[in-house]
Amino acid sequence: VSEYRVIGVEGLPEIAAGDDLGALVAGSIELEDGDVVVIAQKVVSKAEGRVRALDEVEPSRYAREISGERDPRQTEVILSEAARIVRLRPPLVIAQTRHGFVCASAGVDASNAPGSGTVVLLPEDPDGSAERIRARLRELTGRSVAVLVTDSFGRAWREGTTDVAIGAAGLDVLRDLRGERDPAGYELHATTIAVADEIAGAAELVLGKLSRVPVAVVRGLDVAGSGRARDLVMPPSRDLFR
Amino acid sequence: VSEYRVIGVEGLPEIAAGDDLGALVAGSIELEDGDVVVIAQKVVSKAEGRVRALDEVEPSRYAREISGERDPRQTEVILSEAARIVRLRPPLVIAQTRHGFVCASAGVDASNAPGSGTVVLLPEDPDGSAERIRARLRELTGRSVAVLVTDSFGRAWREGTTDVAIGAAGLDVLRDLRGERDPAGYELHATTIAVADEIAGAAELVLGKLSRVPVAVVRGLDVAGSGRARDLVMPPSRDLFR
Numbered sequence: 001v002s003e004y005r006v007i008g009v010e011g012l013p014e015i016a017a018g019d020d021l022g023a024l025v026a027g028s029i030e031l032e033d034g035d036v037v038v039i040a041q042k043v044v045s046k047a048e049g050r051v052r053a054l055d056e057v058e059p060s061r062y063a064r065e066i067s068g069e070r071d072p073r074q075t076e077v078i079l080s081e082a083a084r085i086v087r088l089r090p091p092l093v094i095a096q097t098r099h100g101f102v103c104a105s106a107g108v109d110a111s112n113a114p115g116s117g118t119v120v121l122l123p124e125d126p127d128g129s130a131e132r133i134r135a136r137l138r139e140l141t142g143r144s145v146a147v148l149v150t151d152s153f154g155r156a157w158r159e160g161t162t163d164v165a166i167g168a169a170g171l172d173v174l175r176d177l178r179g180e181r182d183p184a185g186y187e188l189h190a191t192t193i194a195v196a197d198e199i200a201g202a203a204e205l206v207l208g209k210l211s212r213v214p215v216a217v218v219r220g221l222d223v224a225g226s227g228r229a230r231d232l233v234m235p236p237s238r239d240l241f242r
Numbered sequence: 243v244s245e246y247r248v249i250g251v252e253g254l255p256e257i258a259a260g261d262d263l264g265a266l267v268a269g270s271i272e273l274e275d276g277d278v279v280v281i282a283q284k285v286v287s288k289a290e291g292r293v294r295a296l297d298e299v300e301p302s303r304y305a306r307e308i309s310g311e312r313d314p315r316q317t318e319v320i321l322s323e324a325a326r327i328v329r330l331r332p333p334l335v336i337a338q339t340r341h342g343f344v345c346a347s348a349g350v351d352a353s354n355a356p357g358s359g360t361v362v363l364l365p366e367d368p369d370g371s372a373e374r375i376r377a378r379l380r381e382l383t384g385r386s387v388a389v390l391v392t393d394s395f396g397r398a399w400r401e402g403t404t405d406v407a408i409g410a411a412g413l414d415v416l417r418d419l420r421g422e423r424d425p426a427g428y429e430l431h432a433t434t435i436a437v438a439d440e441i442a443g444a445a446e447l448v449l450g451k452l453s454r455v456p457v458a459v460v461r462g463l464d465v466a467g468s469g470r471a472r473d474l475v476m477p478p479s480r481d482l483f484r
Contacts, residue, residue, distance in 0.1 A: 002250040002448060002455070010244060087482040094482045102399040102483070111433075152435070156398035156483035157344040158406065159476045160416050160436030162443070174402050191353075193394065194402030198443035201404070205440055205463055206244060213244070221447055234401045240329040240336045241344070241398035242484065 004220030008206035008213040015214070016114065017049035022136025025215055031143040036218040037133070038203035041151040041166060042109065042120055043214040044129050050121040051114055052077050066090045074110060077119055081106035094154075097122060100233035101166055103153045123149065126167025127228045134169040146170035146224060150200040156241060163204035165196035165229045172225030173197075173232055194232060195223055246462030250448035250455045257456070258356065259291035264378025267457055273385045276466060279375070280445035282456040283393040283408060284351065284362055286371050292363040293356055294319050308332045316352060319361055323348035336396075339364060342475035343408055345395045365391065368409025369470045376411040388412035388466060392442040398483060405446035407438035407471045414467030415439075415474055436474060437465055 009029050015021070021044065025037060045051070059072035060079070067075040068091030075091070082095035086102055095106035099122070107122035114120075123129045130147040137145055149167030154160075165173060173196035203216040236242075251271050257263070263286065267279060287293070301314035302321070309317040310333030317333070324337035328344055337348040341364070349364035356362075365371045372389040379387055391409030396402075407415060415438035445458035478484075 002252060003247060004448065005245060005247050006444070008244040089482060092482060104482075152433070154483050155436075155476075156481060157476055158436065158439065159474050160434045160439070162404075162436050162439050164400065191394070192402045193446065194397075194400065194404050195447065197400065197402070197404050198446055201440035202248070202444035202447065204435065205437065205444065206246065232401050234397075234399055239398060240331060240334060241396050 004218060006202050006206050007217045007219060009215040009217060010213055012043075012212065012215060014114075014212070015043040015046045017046065017051065019047045020136070021047045022133045022140060025133075026137055026140040028215070029217055031137065031141050031145055031217070032219060033144050034219075034222065034224060035143070035145040036148060036171060036199055036221060036223065037137065037145050038148045038150055038200060038207075038216045038218060039133065040207055040214040041107070041122060041126070041149050044123050044126070044133075044149050044167070045120045046114060048123055048129065050123055051118050052121060054117045054119065066093070068092075074108065074119055077121070078105045078108045081108055081121055099126065099166065099230060101153070103151070107151060107166075122151070122166065127169065127230055128167075130167035130169035130229070144170070144224070148196060148200055148203070149229070150203060152204070162197070163200040163207070165200045165232060168196050168227055168229040170225070171196065171199075171223040171227060173227035173229060196227065196229065196232065199223070246460060248444050248448050249459045249461060251457040251459060252455055254285075254454065254457060256356075256454070257285040257288045259288065259293065261289045262378070263289045264375050264382060267375075268379055268382040270457070271459055273379065273383050273387055273459070274461060275386050276461075276464065277385070277387040278390060278413060278441055278460040278463060278465065279379065279387050280390045280392055280442060280449075280458045280460060281375065282449055283349070283364060283368070283391050285456040286365050286368070286375075286391050286409070287362045288356060290365055290371065292365055293360050294363060296359045296361065308335070310334075316350065316361055319363070320347045320350045323350055323363055341368065341408065341472060343395070345393070349393060349408075364393070365409065369411065369472055370409075372409035372411035372471070386412070386466070390438060390442055390445070391471070392445060394446070404439070405442040405449070406436075407442045407474060410438050410469055410471040412467070413438065413441075413465040413469060415469035415471060438469065438471065438474065441465070 057073040063076040070091035087094040299315040305318040312333035329336040394403040
């Protein structure tokens with residue numbers, strides 16, 4: 001690839017439970033074969049009804065204890081979404097989700113939520129979400145595209161968040177260079193590139209958090225394949241960076 | 243921004259010590275004001291002569307002990323580049339460099355090195371490298387561009403490397419949304435986006451490790467500013483992800 005484009009998809013309405021995201025995207029941009037359609041997790045979750053009303057949540061004593069300045073009902077939702085607490089510095093919680101992702105608040109977020117008394121959870125199965133949207137786009141447009149569902153995660157060692165893939169369909173999420181050789185003939189034996197996360201970050205640059213542009217199309221990359229975002233979860237035994 | 247492009251800069255020669263990278267880039271692509279010129283660390287280091295011949299290196303006893311299957315002279319160079327060893331699983335070494343970056347082998351790399359008996363080190367001052375190349379590009383083209391020097395780093399919790407910024411000039415490396423409000427009026431109080439790292443990853447998708455395309459131009463983003471890559475180093479006291 002010598003050039004590609006990242007296009008923000010504008011004009012989408014506010015998303016609510018039951019909305020047909022595939023149809024909304026297909027109606028907003030002319031897709032091409034090989035496009036990667038990148039969708040912010042927040043709108044996928046809203047379309048899937050993964051929204052919790054805080055007035056239906058009863059916080060546990062533990063949630064009250066660790067909540068700090070946060071609404072303890074929100075902390076209760078975070079705990080319910082966490083498979084494991086990685087780090088706790090009230091009100092900050094870093095948790096591993098049931099999918100295996102390590103992120104702030106187990107992915108539970110109040111910003112861009114549909115009402116001030118609600119929070120948005122990660123999709124139950126983000127890879128499945130991506131696959132369903134991909135199938136719907138193919139059905140509506142006849143185009144073979146890839147779909148990424150992305151969220152903003154903090155990292156160890158470095159300031160700031162970058163968007164990463166939490167759901168994927170129709171592309172190879174990792175490009176494995178092991179066994180290949182550089183131009184000098186040196187074997188690149190330890191190089192696996194997290195292509196899906198780099199595409200997610202590339203898309204974030206047009207998505208923005210403030211403007212209502214929750215979808216981007218990345219056009220001109222050659223990444224078709226069959227990986228899943230769950231393949232991006234690092235097994236603890238091999239993780240030297242944590 | 244609703245659209246931007248990422249363009250691989252082809253036709254650059256193999257880079258050697260003393261080469262004028264700015265002139266080579268300026269001669270290979272017509273730059274525009276606001277472009278972000280992304281340059282792989284390896285060629286910046288080579289141009290700066292940051293290459294070590296292994297037959298001039300005498301490994302210490304410690305380097306021999308922890309070297310595993312790696313050439314102990316290469317391990318000696320890694321130790322000399324490390325300010326602190328973060329994790330050791332021979333032959334793998336995760337280290338913090340003097341710049342503060344945490345990465346494999348303290349950034350010392352034998353792939354794409356100029357000869358089989360050499361290794362390439364990170365630039366002494368990657369922010370300074372970026373600033374010098376930026377000034378040279380302005381001198382030669384009259385254009386005001388930003389420059390990123392990038393490298394492929396592993397991460398905690400997730401598989402694969404992504405390219406990140408280790409040197410920067412002429413852009414804001416972090417976009418701080420604290421105090422801003424989402425469309426629903428909810429304050430985005432914890433959101434700082436590592437824009438420079440997302441641009442670095444976006445560029446990697448055209449750079450590739452195997453083809454000789456060590457430079458990309460990212461065109462159409464509005465990121466001009468004055469940040470430095472060293473601002474991306476997370477102070478330990480605030481790092482909940484390590």
